Amino acid sequence: MSDNKHKAEHSHEEHLREKHLMLDPLPRGRMNEMVMESMMEPPTWKFWAIIVVLAGIVAYGLVYTWAKVIAEGLYLAGINRPSYWGVFIVNTVFWIGISHAGTFISAILRVFKAEFRRPFTRAAELMTTFGLIQAGMSIFMHIGRVWLGLYWLMPYPNQRMMWPNLHSPLAWDVLAITTYVLGSTMYLFLPLIPDLAMARDRTTGWRKILYKTLALGFRGTEGEWAHLRNAMNIFAFAIIPVMFSVHTIVSWDFAAATRPGWSSTIFGPYFVVGALHSGMGAVIIVLAIIRSTMKHMKYFIRPEHFDAIGKLMLIISMAWAYFFFNDYIVQWYGGDKWTQILLHYHEAGPYGWMWFAMLIVNVAVPWAVLWNQKWRSNPLIVSIVGFLINIGMWFERFIIVPVTLTINRAPFTWQQYEPGAEMPMGIGTMAFFILLYMLSSKLIPLIPVWEVEEGQMAHEFKKFGRETVVSVSELE
């Protein structure tokens, strides 16, 4: 009898161990080996084939098409009057949205000590940095005189002592996005230093030179750890308001304008939640791909992680639906003539199908699927949901930018928008993002091994009466 009980308890422990990475410790040396192997595994021909295809798309979409647009003018794109902003801005908002997931996972979950974050903070943070590169490029694609854009927007005077106009939401954007790009890149780099040192100790040849240079001479002395810990703490807290400010300010580009459908006070939080919605969807896709294609990643990234992110996705989907409804109903009750026409155009105009598709994939699909723990623990199912959410969120931005711009207070100018060169350029940013990610997965240890080890040190089984439970100590 008691033997059976003992067995049952043992299998319960086994079950927990299988489920949770933090309870399934491996020696540090073994984990290092696994991460190094997954990174240095010689790429297959498929990998190179994908790289070549992506590079081709980048060369056509980003290099050739953009060069043509710069040389000949923006007529190649589909923007017109009144839709002065189109898919370029949609893509900017989209990529900034994607980048929010990285900060959410590596800062908010770190601050709140959510242990499941440990193995994929870097994968998410890498998405932030690469996503912001695409967002930055998308902004400059849309500028009429891009050759002047960058240095005339930075806050220093030009040769005639003119500073940028700090009344403009676009100038706030420049400050906010610069802060966010630099902040998140530094925040990606700081926790990477110990892993670079680990990689330095285990490589030879050009990789040794690379990691030696990047690891900056980190040994892991008490002082180095203390400075690093302090800095990461400051970053984790400070980058959260920066993240919120970035997407809020992006939303103010719209909300601060005198346009029906744009001038909405709820746009700030609505955009932040929308950003997290698409970002979580993107993180889950990235994790599913990493898990299924890279060696040893099934040990680090487990169904529990998809389960945890799936829960977040469900909550964020509800929050998004709440903000959408709030935004919609207040504008609708407002009864402004132009807003009425605009809302009708949203649903019944030529892009009405997008409006309905957006609601289905952003709300109905996640709610129908993610309530079920089995489904949301399945990488394939959640990544399909994540993919759909990303399409839905792109539609949402498309409706907010060019579709809303179509309807204004000067009906004589109403003109439907049809994207042109924006599409190859947008697909180019997508290809560039994937390309950067694939190449960096061969150069950067994607799993923060020291963070995983720290977490495994903190977890242990504890008995409360007859039940074995998991107990986590606070090491920091």
Next chain:
Amino acid sequence: MTESKVVDILAVFADIGPAADALDQLRAMGIHDECMNVISGVPVTEAMLGRPAQHTNVPRIALGGALLGFSAGAFLAFGVPYMYPYPIQVGRQAPISGPPSVIILFELTMLIMLLSTFLGVFLDSMFPNYRPMKYVTEVSDGKIAILIECPHVEEKKLTDALKKMGAESVEPAEAQHL
């Protein structure tokens, strides 16, 4: 006892417990905390090892950066509008308008604070540092290394003592290229 020679030893331990015990015993042997350093692959806190808290300037540098950033923001928001020979009017907004100033102050404070936090790590840890250093690669495999750099101690005696304390290996530390 030879006065001139500085004993320089690197002892590797498998776990936090033995390393902490060893540190206690070394201290009992009369080796000052300042002569010892611990190298580890995970952030082992000073409290776990019973070591004095590390001094770090990072928060101070961050605070300095925040103040600098706030001043830079204040300059942009409140100083720049007065630098023009004539007032530049846009949409009949005041040259200094409240809400945009808040945004500028916030973003610049955060930007320079984050930059100086990052810089603080470099300054405090003396990064980048590519000179030869005393190190063993086992550290990144989770071992804990104690680095002792102390005059007035007999090398042999110390080595034996460390071995007795459970050190996996005790070797004279040599600076090498990492």
Next chain:
Amino acid sequence: MIRPDEIKMSAEESGKWGMVIDQDLCTGCQACVAACSMENNVPFVGDAFSPSNGEVDINYGRSLHWIRIERFWEGEYPEVKMTPHQPMMCQQCGEAPCEPVCPAFATVHSEAEQLNLMVYNRCIGTRYCGNNCPYQVRSFNWRDYERPEPLPNQLNPDVTVRRRGVMEKCTFCIQRIHKAQDAAKAEGREVADGEFTTACAQACPANAIVFGRIDNPESLVSQLAHQGHGVKHLEELGTQPHVTYFKGG
């Protein structure tokens, strides 16, 4: 910091130059559009087409006119009635929504002339001003437009020729304002009412457009503007436009 007594509800109190347009007189002949294009070196969009949908640029919201004649239809078919022609150009708002949104100070308010200026050299083409203009009277140079010979000989030397990637809009013919002011200054007098006018007003065969000083109660334009039944477009937005429209009088 605005004190309540500083809030001005109508543009007359703050403006300098203004315009009155009588839609009942307008015949929709487009002479103003042509004259404006000549005066201000507005390029001809011509039959260039937009690759995104194969549509001719002019049908795809890419016209470059600084002034346009708007027409609307009222009622449901078959009871359709056309409304009077409505010339529409930059309203030279006293509180222009396009100004604060430009990150490069490319569109600012002129203290001296109380006009909404467009500084082409500073424009980087974010097109935010175009989005934020409730009248949609700003145009963007989508490309470098061709000016076949002998059209370059017709260019007005007083007006900048714009290149691709910058916004442009009606300036109330500020070059004519300056010329008249210079001439008056040389003779040591004030600019007289009706001494000069904008290209559109000059070209209008029906005299539907009147231009002048709205801060001078004696001027024709302010007397017309004070007739009582004039309207300002989208005045409810608080943009304080400087153009008054008359219709059905």
